[in-house]
Amino acid sequence: MVIARPAWAGRNYTLLTAATVIAGLGSSGALIASAFAVLGAGGSATDVGLVATARTVPLVLFLLVGGALADRLPRHRVMVAANALSCLSQGAFAALVLAGRPELWQMAVLAALGGTGQAFFAPASEGMVLASVSGAHSGRAFAVFRMGMNGANIGGAALGGALVAAVGPGWVLAIDSLCFALAGALRAFLDVSGVPERTPGAGLLHDLRDGWREVISRPWLWAVVVQFAVVNAVIVAAESVYGPMVADEYLGGSGPWGIALAAFGAGTVGGALLMTRLTPRRLLFVGSLCVFPLALPSAALAVPLPAAGLTAIMFATGVAVEVFAVTWMTALHQEIPEDKFSRVSSYDWLGSLAMVPLATALAGPVQDLIGRKAALWGCSALIALLTAAVLCVPDVRRLTRRPPREPGQADAPAGSAAGVAEPAG
Known part of the structure; x- marks a missing residue:
């Protein structure tokens, strides 16, 4: 039985959703795998926390830079580059774990590179899904997208936990690297012909x-x-x-x-x-x-x-x-x-x-x-x-x-009351 794709779910929306599901499946399992990789290398609970912190700190530090960059460059290119960085960092993490006992500082550095990739990916990705569908369907489209993302996170965590027990954390990290590669490849095929060229800022x-x-x-x-x-x-x-x-x-x-x-x-x-x-x-x-x-x-x-x-x-x-x-x-x-x-x-x-x-x-x-x-x-x-x-x-x-804007209709100016039902006050 073939399930028909909704009329509002065009090519870009389908690619973005599929890429997010694939990346979510890998990343959710990798969070579990990275913790067990640290413990398997003889680390303590404190060491697990240090590696997690190493990922969070660059994520916070580079978010604003990532947002500004994504408004200067084509967002899909920023997303693909960030996926490539995450692919390489997780691949190196997997290689270290599979090769033997990795050092704590090595795992922390690779986790920090993954956090840096997320810092540039997150602002660029926001709005891409809603921009790929008409305004009349934006709420439904984002809800379906979130449903796929959350389902992937749940399934990825369950599958990742089982795989860590069955084959070890190194292989789960390798699968995550592959998932990032697949997600980046899908995002590289987005049709951006209708996106206006960005002009360099000041x-x-x-x-x-x-x-x-x-x-x-x-x-x-x-x-x-x-x-x-x-x-x-x-x-x-x-x-x-x-x-x-x-x-x-x-x-x-x-x-x-x-x-x-x-x-x-x-x-x-x-x-x-x-x-x-x-x-x-x-x-x-x-x-x-x-x-x-x-x-x-x-x-x-x-x-x-x-x-x-x-x-x-x-x-x-x-x-x-x-x-x-x-x-x-x-x-x-x-x-x-x-x-x-x-x-x-x-x-x-x-x-x-x-x-x-x-x-x-x-x-x-x-x-x-x-x-x-x-x-x-x-x-x-x-x-x-x-x-x-x-x-x-x-x-x-x-x-x-x-109501959704008609083609060619300008956005309401910043600070206008266009989105307010009743007069202010």
Whole structure:
């Protein structure tokens, strides 16, 4: 039985989605493989953390540069080059592991190269999917794309874990390298004949300042970026530091905790499926309401709820996260000029990641100071309070989905009220 491709899913959309699924399958397994590679080389849990940090630091440092570069060069070329760097770094990582006991510094350097590739890839990739379909189908297209991406992440983690046990981490890293090569090859075949030529700007710093002005000129944009700088940080701290400890003491160990995390992943797939049917008019109002459930997992760990209750909450949270993700990206694609999209996206990414290392580093000392239960309730309170504050921003409540532009119709000027349903005030 052949499944017909939707009429709105053109060649570029299909290539981009297929490339993302392939890369996601490899990368999710590689995250597990890299940790076991460090442990297999005689490393400690601290060494695993150091290699993970080595990947995160260049990702944060180079995001803004990557965004500015992607607005100067054809974005598909930046994506292909970033995939090539990731392919080479993971291939070298695999070769070291397969050849024998790699040194910690070697693994850290290769992880840093992978993080650098991601820093240039992420801003360039944002908006490419939505730019490949008409505005009338943008929400549904992004939801289907996210569904494939999340499904690949879940499947890749499960397959990667099984393969690490069966054949060892080196071969899983080699598969990831191959996946990056295939994904880059698919992206190289994107049809960019309709994309206007980019003209050189006045310089990198000028481009970064221009992107910053785009962010701060829109209260709805910078408010959500600031919100998620804290929200992402406390969620990662709660789930990476406190969650395993609660699971070990009260929920029966790593098995129930793994099931709860898998339920979150399943929820993201369900949320993406839901958004193929829903097209909310007040994009950010609906999306922001769906941020409130993100406070529930920390509260469930603070109680703590039984494993079944935590699993149900994690599934519901995954659904809510996807609703927010689709409405957020739809709003960005609608409101941000195409030639500045990657720079704005890089500030969004930077806000989402910048405070995560600090939060995870402080999680232990905060627990020692006020106790784990109070720390978890504090995480929930911060998420709820910041979300309520964002909903107090008028543009967040009023930004609405506009009808798709007709061919040749200009974008609304930056800072206009074209996306606002009611008059300001």
